[in-house]
Amino acid sequence: MFDSRYVKTFYEVVRTGSFSAAARSLGYTQPAVSQQMKALERDVGTPLFTRVGRGIRLTEAGEALRRHSASILDSLTAAQEQIDAISRLRSGRVRVCAFPSAGATLLPKAMARVAAEHPGIRVELLESEPPESLQLVARGNCDITLAFSYPGQHTEVPEELEEIPLMEDPLTVLLPTGHPLARRRGVRLADLAHERWIAGCVRCRTNFLHACAEEGFTPDIACTTDDNLVMQSLVAAGVGIAMVPALVLSFLCHKNVTGRIVEPHTRRRIYAYALRDHLRIPATALVLDRLSEVAASKSGC
Structure with missing residues (x-):
């Protein structure tokens, strides 16, 4: 692999026709250009130039690099622009x-x-x-x-x-709007021990069972679903009630379902x-x- 800076210098040498012209174009000294070209030749492992009188001529390897140098520099420029865009939050x-x-x-x-x-x-x-x-x-x-x-x-x-x-995220209970406890601001799980329940995902169900056990009862779980919309529909239809996080209340889709905070507060x-x-x-x-x-x-x- 070779240094992209050397490729840029090589491209200028080929374009301008000499080390001295490339040095003027790039703002380098001629010895600096010569040193970079020697380093590039070491990197590629073969000569890129031959001397012809006072001028230079590309070797076969130099011709191969010439054919690819423009596209290499274009790709590097495109890559740098893309990286700049990412770092500056443009993409x-x-x-x-x-x-x-x-x-x-x-x-x-x-x-x-x-x-x-x-x-x-x-x-x-x-x-x-x-x-x-x-x-x-x-x-x-x-x-x-x-x-x-x-x-x-x-x-x-x-x-x-x-x-x-x-x-x-506080936990709440989803109740049908006509439920006797729907008029309260908060509801204790113990007051719902006789209800049928809709359980959620594995983690939520595990926490729910633990909370019920602390209140001294084992819930009657009618069915289980990971889908919040299905859960709301089941509650609205009277199949059961459900304990859900308060975030779910942000997208209640049934006018016949209401949410009430669980007391004592659990989060x-x-x-x-x-x-x-x-x-x-x-x-x-x-x-x-x-x-x-x-x-x-x-x-x-």
């Missing part, structure tokens, strides 16, 4: 992996802010739940992942990841994760900043 791509309720609430507003400030930055959405989503970012399949944990739950975080706390914590080295990438840092702003506006933290 770039950030892949964000989010669990459904964050993908429906935090991410859209963050994406909108990024698009308004830096239209060249492309934010792509992937969906996955923790702990699988943590492995995606650790393997480089995404740049940022959003994940959550409940009190008492341990999440194995790969050591190469940086954890950025975003917000606390899950939401985090963003990224590879530590990627925190220095301007586009990744920008998206993390906007996610933090949106999360703070929702939680007040």
Whole structure:
């Protein structure tokens, strides 16, 4: 491999026809040009020039490099321009992996802010739940992942990841609007011990069962679904009630469903994760900043 600076000098020597002319064009001394060409010949492992009187002539290897030198320099220029665009936030791509309720609430507003400030930055959405989503970012399949944990739950975080706390998300109960307890501001789980329930994802279900056990009952789970819209429809139809994070209330789609805070207050914590080295990438840092702003506006933290 050879130094691109030498290729630029070589290109000028060929274009101008001599070392001295290339030196004048580039603002170098002639000895400097001669030294660079000798270094280039060492790099390529063969002579590029032969002396003809006071002039120079390209060898066969020199002719081969001449044919490619312009495209090499064009490619390097294009690469530098692209790198400059990325570093100056004129372009770039950030892949964000989010669990459904964050993908429906935090991410859209963050994406909108990024698009308004830096239209060249492309934010792509992937969906996955923790702990699988943590492995995606650790393997480089995404740049940022959003994940959550409940009190008492341990999440194995790969050591190469940086954890950025975003917000606390209170837990609520989804009730049909005609439910007797829907008129209260808060509801104790113990008051709902006789109800049928709709359970959520594995992590949410584990936390739900633990919370019910602390209140002294085992819930009657009618069915389980990871889909928030399906869960809302089941509650609206009277199939059961559900315990969900407050973020879900931001996209309630049924007028016959209402959410009430769980008492005593229980919260899950939401985090963003990224590879530590990627925190220095301007586009990744920008998206993390906007996610933090949106999360703070929702939680007040």
